[in-house]
Structure formats: structure tokens, C-alpha cells
Amino acid sequence: MNQAQIRSIYSLVIWGTVALVICGVFFLWGGPESFAGDSLRILIAALGFGFGYLGYILMLKITRKKSSATAMLQDESDYEIARRANGIALMSVLVFIFILSMILFTVFQDLGVLPVGWMWFFAYFTSCFGYIVHAVTTLFLYKEMSGND
């Protein structure tokens, strides 16, 4: 397993955990309508997200390796996979934002107002979603390319 695959697995674990925390705080603990007025839930969501980023940065630092004269860590096939994973993650995030926006519009259209807590969920979960899709895509593309390696 190379550096990109190891990082993708860690990234999946970190952002998957953060996404679960955010979903739990948002949906299970009082629901979206009361989220914006509950400072404790806002704080927990922010801390979860902050620790996620901290863990992610630490993970990047810990797993950092430099190419030596004898062993190359990354080459053109790795850059190609990274390029494709970035493109797929970007498109997935755009589609996710579009679909969620449309769902919220349809659900709250008659009311004419949208609980502002959804904006928090939108901001936090979209970030997690982007990282998760990128990690899953990277692992999938390596599996596709490497076969039985």
C-alpha cells in the first residue's frame, strides 16, 4: 500500500467519524429546527469539525514520506489517480449541494422559510462529504489499477 492509499484510509476514518458526529448532533439531538438556538450543539459540532481538521493535518504530517534516490513514492500514475479523484470529488460535491438544495426547497417551499440550522449542516456536512468521496474514489481507482497488488 502506498502513501496515497494509507492517507485515504485515514482520511475516510477521520471524516467518516466527523460526519457521524455532525449527523448525530444535528438529527438525533433535538432535530434541525432547534439546532440554531442550541449553543451547546453548535459548540459540539464545531469542536467535532475542528478536531477532524486537526486530526487530518496531523495525519498528513505523520504519513509524510520523501522520495529517496532509490525508491520513488509517486509517479505519473499516482498523479493521474489524484487528478481523477479530485474531479470526481468536485462533481460529487456539486451534485450533492444541488440535490440537498432542491430537497430543502421542495420541503420548505410552502412554509416560505428555512430553519437556519440547515445552513450549519450544509456547511459542515458538505466538507466531510467531499473528503469522504475523495478518499473512497482514490482507494477504488488504486484497486482498479493495481488489480491484485
Added chain:
Amino acid sequence: MTKDKISNNIRKLRFEHGEMTQEELADRVGCTRQTIIALEQEKYVPSLGLAFRIARIFGKNVDDVFGYREIFWERKKEKR
């Protein structure tokens, strides 16, 4: 509509050149062993630069190492 299919005989050439290992070939052409594995399994199409470097290691032309053919996607239409 067509799709490019690039085949190669890197594995055969490695064995013809003193049973060169994938690691050794990777080091000599400046790529990772994982890329050589993917190339041999025809799951990755190399850049032109890498293709030339591999051919040079074996003392061959690119044409002798890599093969090219077109695959037709819409085979039903082709038959008609």
C-alpha cells in the same frame, strides 16, 4: 465510437533481459513498481515519455514494446 487499447509485452521483455525484476525496471525508468504492475496488467496507459524510457531500457522501439488497436464500443451497430 472507439476506445484506444494499448497492449504491451513488458513482462516478456523483462524475462528476456536477465529476468529483470519489476522493482529494477521501475528504478531504471523512474516510476513506481505499482505502475509497472499496472502496465503489465494493461490497466494503465503510460505517458509517451515513460513509454520511450521503457523501450530504451530494452533497446527496442516503442512499437516493439507497445501495441495499439481500436475497440469499437457500439458493436451491435458495427455488425449491422
